[in-house]
Amino acid sequence: MRGLMFAGVNPVSFEPGLPFGVSIMPYWPLTQSACRDRVEMARFYTNKNILELVVAEQTMPVSSLFHSTAIFVDRRKAIRLENGKEHPMRITRFLVVTTAVFLGFCGVRLSPRQASTPNIAYAAAAANVAVGPQYDSTHVYVAPQDVDRFVASLLATFGGGASKQAFPP
Amino acid sequence: MTPTPSSTILQAVLTPAGILSVFGFKTPVPYPFGLERTGYLVSNLDDAISAARAAGADVLVSPFNDPIGRDAIVQWPGGVNMQLYWHTTPPSYAPLQTIPENRVYVSADRVTAFTRSFLAFSHGKTTSDDPRAPGIEIGRPTDTYRRIRIESTFGKLAVLVTDGHLPYPYGREITGYEVANLAETLAKANGAGVVILVGPYAADRRNAAIVQFPGGYVAEIHSEASKK
Numbered sequence: 330m331r332g333l334m335f336a337g338v339n340p341v342s343f344e345p346g347l348p349f350g351v352s353i354m355p356y357w358p359l360t361q362s363a364c365r366d367r368v369e370m371a372r373f374y375t376n377k378n379i380l381e382l383v384v385a386e387q388t389m390p391v392s393s394l395f396h397s398t399a400i401f402v403d404r405r406k407a408i409r410l411e412n413g414k415e416h417p418m419r420i421t422r423f424l425v426v427t428t429a430v431f432l433g434f435c436g437v438r439l440s441p442r443q444a445s446t447p448n449i450a451y452a453a454a455a456a457n458v459a460v461g462p463q464y465d466s467t468h469v470y471v472a473p474q475d476v477d478r479f480v481a482s483l484l485a486t487f488g489g490g491a492s493k494q495a496f497p498p
Numbered sequence: 499m500t501p502t503p504s505s506t507i508l509q510a511v512l513t514p515a516g517i518l519s520v521f522g523f524k525t526p527v528p529y530p531f532g533l534e535r536t537g538y539l540v541s542n543l544d545d546a547i548s549a550a551r552a553a554g555a556d557v558l559v560s561p562f563n564d565p566i567g568r569d570a571i572v573q574w575p576g577g578v579n580m581q582l583y584w585h586t587t588p589p590s591y592a593p594l595q596t597i598p599e600n601r602v603y604v605s606a607d608r609v610t611a612f613t614r615s616f617l618a619f620s621h622g623k624t625t626s627d628d629p630r631a632p633g634i635e636i637g638r639p640t641d642t643y644r645r646i647r648i649e650s651t652f653g654k655l656a657v658l659v660t661d662g663h664l665p666y667p668y669g670r671e672i673t674g675y676e677v678a679n680l681a682e683t684l685a686k687a688n689g690a691g692v693v694i695l696v697g698p699y700a701a702d703r704r705n706a707a708i709v710q711f712p713g714g715y716v717a718e719i720h721s722e723a724s725k726k
Contacts, residue, residue, distance in 0.1 A: 456541075456542070456545050456549060457620075457621045457651065458540040458541050458542055458545050458546040458549055459538070459540070459541075459620060459621070459650060459651035459652045460539045460540065460541055460651070461539075461593070461651060461652075461653075462516075462594055462597045462598070462651075462652060462653030462654070463517065463591040463592065463593055463594045464517070464538070464539030464589060464591060465516070465517070465536055465537070465538050465539070465598075465600070465652055465653050466510070466516075466517045466518055466519040466536065466537045467516065467517075467518045467519070467535070467536050467598075467672055467673045468518075468519050468521065468532075468534055468535060468536060468537055468581065469518055469519070469520050469521065469713075469715045470521045470522075470523065470527065470532045471520065471521070471522055471713035471714060471715065472522060472713065473506075473507050473522035473523065473524050474522075475522065475712060475713035475714070476507050476509060476520055476522040476713070478691065478712045478713065479520060479711055479712050479713035479715065480509055480511055480520055481690065482687070482690040482691055482692055482711045482712050482713075483511050483513060483518065483711065484511065484513070485686055485687070485689065485690035486683060486686050486687040486690055486692060486711075486719075487513035487514065487515045487516075487675065487677070487683070488513055488514055488515075489511065489512050489513030489514055489515075490511075490512055491509055491510065491511045491512070492509055492510040492511075492512075493509070494507050494508070494509045495507070495508045495509070496505070496506075496507060496508070497499050497506070497508055497564060497565050498505075498565065
């Protein structure tokens with residue numbers, strides 16, 4: 330078998346002769362069960378000339394990384410993967426290499442090609458630190474003498490309210 | 499409010515269409531403050547810095563304390579600066595009526611790196627990627643440009659990919675505010691001394707205008723076309 334599969338569904342041919350194998354190690358020191366709770370979608374293993382990539386439908390951390398990867402390669406018309414739907418196209422060695430490099434950037438460790446046994450582990454991505462759009466503020470710098478009329482014009486236009494003026498050190 | 503000595507007026511403005519931090523510095527503004535465009539609240543600043551770095555951001559200003567929390571400034575590929583902040587006592591603001599968009603102008607050279615980084619950091623999704631968006635949106639009605647829209651828990655972000663040949667005021671607007679009725683909002687704005695710089699015009703199922711508030715702040719304001 331020589332191919333690359335997304336979600337175990339669509340085999341796609343790629344150029345043979347990969348120079349390396351790929352294995353994924355947990356990026357953060359989480360227990361494997363904790364990893365599974367957060368990510369259950371990323372499984373890589375190597376055979377001699379086979380890189381098999383399984384991406385489940387998920388929008389959790391690692392999936393975002395793969396999503397990003399997919400966008401990255403999409404620019405080069407190699408493959409398209411959006412929201413868990415696969416659109417297989419021809420995979421080039423360039424794709425495989427750039428994917429591997431990007432995964433390496435995300436904390437995935439490349440290992441010398443050797444294993445014929447599947448080598449499966451889990452990778453965890455960074456925590457989602459976002460709180461909500463009502464806490465995104467646009468920073469506006471105006472002359473100090475313009476603060477009052479600027480704030481008044483904002484409130485007249487959009488409604489809402491303003492804090493008292495503060496003079497932080 | 500900066501890690502080195504400075505003095506400023508600070509006033510938070512909480513509107514149903516988005517919030518603003520208004521600074522009126524009484525001293526010169528220490529670099530690189532003033533270039534950060536936006537401040538995003540994060541649940542943990544150290545985690546946020548780690549995540550931003552892992553996603554490819556530069557930490558331009560490493561974490562520093564302010565009177566009510568901690569801050570840092572990061573820069574995304576493409577030169578987009580952003581403050582990340584955390585409060586000792588978590589703020590609690592009402593949800594917005596409409597979610598504004600952070601409007602980011604980037605080059606074609608760096609758009610892939612920018613979107614890859616920001617999507618990884620924000621856990622966001624690309625909701626549209628139009629390689630031929632109407633050029634009227636950047637002041638060039640006979641051209642097209644690439645426009646990407648991203649949504650995440652942070653909110654909305656519009657990536658405008660241009661060659662930088664932008665007539666004024668395009669690119670000066672940092673935020674696009676959605677309102678229920680553009681005409682009504684512009685009428686209120688006009689009465690408050692706001693100058694309409696562009697529009698209103700219709701594009702991409704929106705009616706939009708670009709305005710300048712007293713004090714110089716330039717913003718885009720839009721409403722869904724079906725609602726005027």
